[in-house]
Structure formats: structure tokens, C-alpha cells
Amino acid sequence: MTVVTEAAALTSGVRARRPSAARLAVVALIGGAIVVPFVVTGYHVLQLTQIAIYAIAILGLNLVTGYSGQISLGNGAFFALGSYTAALLITRLGVPYWLTPPIAAVVCYGFGYAFGRSATRLEGIYLALATFGLAVSTPSILKFELLERWTGGSQGVVLAKPSSPIAALDVDQWLYLFTLVVAIIVFVAAWNVIRGRTGRALAALRDHSIAASTMGIDTVSYKSIAFGVCAMVTGIAGALQATVTGYVSPDSFQVFLSIQLLVGGVVGGIASIFGSLFGAAFIELVPDYAKALSDDAPAALYGILLIICMMGMPGGIAGLAYQTRMWLARRRVHRASS
């Protein structure tokens, strides 16, 4: 299976000096993202916030599954850890909500690294099963009696909604912009990691781990780091989710969450940073429209699309966009030469 990545595209000759299109796209995207909460109403702002949160979570999955080639079906667990970390920090220790994403990032990195370290011997389907087990057990762990004092058991933890520090913004707009800023930071950081030494090491691991270790890449350590970074990014999304929803409970982190994230990752493009955005928009918006077809449609649609994507466009939406761009470029070259 060939997986098309931006990293590959950009490190190959395509990068050349035609930055204006890519640059304009990024600027337009960020500019649009900043303007849009002022033209739509409260509920839609919440939806956009949710897309930004999912985008971060899917990015986390992308880093571990797309770039380092380790299948994770358990990202819901990292998401839950981030959420509960934030919720407990806010309710027990009185930490302000805007400090929770970085703290959750540290906690989740530690957990993800430890998990990755213990799972380094597992590959392929076995790793998928181990991570899936993590996702399945999350709700039960959250309800575990010894932890109940902190997690609130099945009752969950209710958080007070923060207020907006800027009078001109209502709380939805404020939380959206806050989420957006965090998302931009995470995306830029991920972009840098992927295109740096770590990113190349991870790609080498994915493409041929024996060759990679021959070249001196410490596979155990990099695999663990990949899981750590994945958990960290997903945990940040979880922390944001806790603040935005104002409530965490085991019901928020059922197995289906992990599957949703995976579907988002695959549909958007599993080894693409910007694919995360498409994937997030997909899992946030499509179920609503699918429900118009039938009450049971969303789950079926997820399944069908997952199969179609794997068979028809393994690069997801981002891959499709990339291929279209390449095809147009080739045609232009072809026309110019003839």
C-alpha cells in the first residue's frame, strides 16, 4: 500500500518555489477560522470548536498510526485520560482551565510512553488488539471503586463553565478561539516534528523497521516516543473537550469514540497532518446528515466508508487532494511540452 504524505511531497522536488498556493491556503484557513465564529451563532461555534478538538485528537492518531505505522484503536483512552486530568485539576486543585492542556499533555505523554514501551514487542494485529483492549476497559476503569473518589464513578464530574475574559466575546466564541490557538500550536509543532529527525526516523520505522534499526534508529525508544506523542496530542484534545462540554463521565468515552477517531483519521488521510482537519469535519458533520437517511445510518456509513477508503483511496481526502494536484501539474507539464 502506498501512503501519500505531505512530508514526502514536500521533501521531494515538488516543494520548489511555488509556495504561494500552499501559503495562501494556510492563511485563508486560519483567517477563515478566526472570522467564522463572528458570523455564525452559538451552536455552530460549538460545532466548530468540536471540529478543532477532533482535529487535534485525530492528529494524535495520525502521528502514531500514519507516520510511525503502529495501529492504535485505543486513542479514546488517551482522550479520556486528558479529559479526566483536566477535570480533576479544575475541580480538585482549582487550576484554571487554560493551564489544563499543557498539564494534561505531560501526564498523557508519560502514560502513552509507558504504554508504548510495554507494547513495543507487539506489532500489527496484536498491537491493534492491545490498544483496543485499552479503549474497551476505559469506562470500567473510570468506574473502578478505588478511583471513584476522584473520578466520581459513573456520575462523572461536572465542571463550571468558564467565562470569557474579553467582554466583546461570548463564552462560546472565547472557547473556540482558545481551542483554535491550542490547535494551531499543536499542528505547527506536529508539522515540525514530522519534518525533522524524529519524523524521518518514524517514517523509516514504518516503512521497514529492520532497515531502520540497521541504520542506527533505536526502534524501541522511537516506538515508545511515537505512542507518547500520540497520547500527548490526544490528551490535549481531551482536556479541551472537558472544558468545552463542562462534564466528563465514563459514558463520554465509550469504545465508539476510538472507532470514530480512527474513521476520521482514515477518511481524512491517515498519514497527513491536514487530513486530520477533513477527518474531524467528517466525524462531526456527517452523522447528522446520515441520520436523515435512517436512524441506524451513521454506524453503517462509518463502516462502509472505512472499507471504501481503504480500497479506493488509501490516502483519504488529503491523499485525494494531493493526487488531484499532482495530476493537474502533470497535465500542465504535458501540455507545455507538447
Add this chain to the structure above:
Amino acid sequence: MSNRSGLFSRLCTSWHVLLVAWSGALLMSPMSGCKKQDAQTGVTATEIKIGQTMPYSGPASAYAVIGKTELAYFKRINEQGGIQGRKLTLLSLDDGYAPPRAVEQTRKLVESEGVAFVFGSVGTAVNTAVRPYLNSNKVPQLFIATGADKWADPVHFPWTIGWQPSYRTEARVYARYVLTARPAARMCVLYQNDDFGKDYLAGLKDGLGDQYDKRVVQTVSYEVTDPTVDSQIVTLQGAGCDTFLSATTPKFAANAIRKVFDIGWKPLFFMSNVSASITSVLAPAGLDKSTGIITGQFMKDNSDPSVASDPEMNAFRAFMKQYAPDLDPNDVNTAVGYSEAATLVHVLTQCGDDLSRDSIMKQAASLKDYKVLLAIDGVKITTSATDFKPITQMRLARFNGKSYDTFGELMSGD
């Protein structure tokens, strides 16, 4: 890494573009900032818009039948001319039983669809998540379908009201019966390890009072993800109990009934009301094995053959046949949806022409001896500004191998 810094500088040089966009946006914000609230949001001369979220997908999708039945009920009301000429439009959205999704969908209902109020959403976590939002926006959250005990809190949440008796109330009724019928009981409890199961333990503690430690010998829990509860049942029998409360959901209830019978244990057997349906629990477990089971009822079991001649039940079956032919009239959730919808229609009728949110909430909290459809004889709803517990009465019923025989007094769990 020239391209790394490349992206960064590209973003930086574009920064002023963003600033322009940003300030433009700020100028536009006052327009969207203030929202005007109509006196009667969601209500016109011809329509009342109602919202709810339902677990149409996800782990609790069996409950979505409640929403489907309510839609059918409102369809019938509309065909009969609506409520004082106003048609009822119920927007029933999928929340997948996930709190974040429920918050989103509920906000969509309130902000984009402009519903007058939220009615009958299913699930404890889901309703907990949306409660602060609805209360701070003064949107009524009426007759939500959950048996948790926390909904009756008019001081902190004056816009939220439940409907059914809480599980805790139900457990108090069992406790009271145990104290009179078997004062020296050695009681065991099997409970689901979540708020549902734990409410039963809390209710037993309320009802047994200082007797709790003496009467309750052992409690064992299970997880919804467990394959069976066989080992738990064996453990409880081993504790030498003569009285058993099964605070279980249907699948585990059927399992418990079968296992209790198979190991020859013959306790005084209480089954949680949600799992007492003849067709969906007792029949799969075996009717002979279920004989003697006691449950607390506030509604007639719509799958009980002995109520087949009941006029209210016949009206219900006729309704189901005409308006919801694809739903199972023996499913207890259809009966719940039917009765809840009827309660709401009663409240809206009582509102008269004042359908403001204030008025709707006030009327929901001013029900006086309202006879609930399909309820067992004598069960009535009375609410007030300080009493946000609509149904609190139950009557014990024993399964005789074919149908339920009610016995004893109508008991109030408060």
C-alpha cells in the same frame, strides 16, 4: 531544515492579513452578540416546537423506542387537531448516548431550531451534561427518562424535572416490605456497577435504616461488559441469603433468574422494575423459573396477558397498531413513551394560551392528581414548586407463572 523555518516565516509574514481579518470580525460581532428572546420561544399560533435527544445509535439504542413512540403519539395528537389548534413538532435528534454529543445537539435544538423546551431525553449522563446549560438559559427540561435520584432539585435546577419514580424510591419500597414480611431477613444484592445499581443500594440504606447492616449480608456487583453473572449468583447463595434483590438491567436479569433457579436457590426474589417485563426478561429466562419474583410496579406491564382486557391497554394497543406498527407493543419502552407523551400533552393543555417557558415550567410543576396513562390503579402525579418528583407511588406485584398479581398497599417511596 530550510523548509521548516519556511513555513514559520510564511505564517509570520501573513500575520498582518490575519490581523485585518480579526479586526473586521470584531466589528461584526455586536450583530451576532445579542439574541432577542421572544416571550413564547418556539411557539406560534399553529405550532409548538419541542426538542429531545435520543440514543438512536450507540450502546443504549434500545431506549430509542421511547422517542419513536413519542413521535407517533404527537402525530396522533396533531391529526386530532393539535393542542388548541397548535401542532406539536418534536425534533428528536441522535446523541449516541454520549454527553458531549448531547450538549451539542441540545444546543442545536435550543439555538438553531428554537424549541420551546426539551422533553424526555434519555439517560442519566446525557441529562446531567445538558442540565447546567438548560437551566442557565431558562429552558425547561421536562420529564426526562432516567431513574436517577438527583433530578428533583428545584432549588438548584428549577428548570429540570424527571418523571418516573427513582430507582432509589423503588428500593425503599422493597426495603419497607422486607421489614414487615421478613423481619429477620438475610438479604443479598446483585447490582450493576454504575449509578443505576448504586441507587438501589442507597435506597435500601434509606429504607432499612439502622437495620441495614444486620439485614444486608452481602452485595456483589457486575459490569455491563461482563458476559454473565453466574459466579456472582453462586457467591451470593453461598452467603446463605434468604432474600435477594437483583438490581440488574434486562440481559443480566434474565441470566440471574435462570442461575438462581438452576442452582436450587429459593430466596424471596426482588427484581428491579426495569427488568420485570414478561416478554423481554421473564420469558427468555423461563416463565417457570421466574415464578415468585416480586417487583415494584408503577405502570401495568404491557406484556402481561392479564391486562389484555384492560380498556386503557386496549387503547394503547390500538394506537400502536395504527401509528407505530413497526414497534413492539410488548416492549416496556413503548408504554413509557406513550405515557410520558400523554403527561406532556396534559401539561401543555393546562398551559392554556400562555406557552412561555415560564408558564410551561410552572404548569409542569403544578400537576394535581393527574392520572398517568397505563399506570396501575391509584398512581397519580402531583407536583408543586417544591416537589419535583412526578411519580412516587408503586405497588408490589408477584409473578404467578403467567402474569403479575399486585398485592399489598400502594406505597410511596418518600
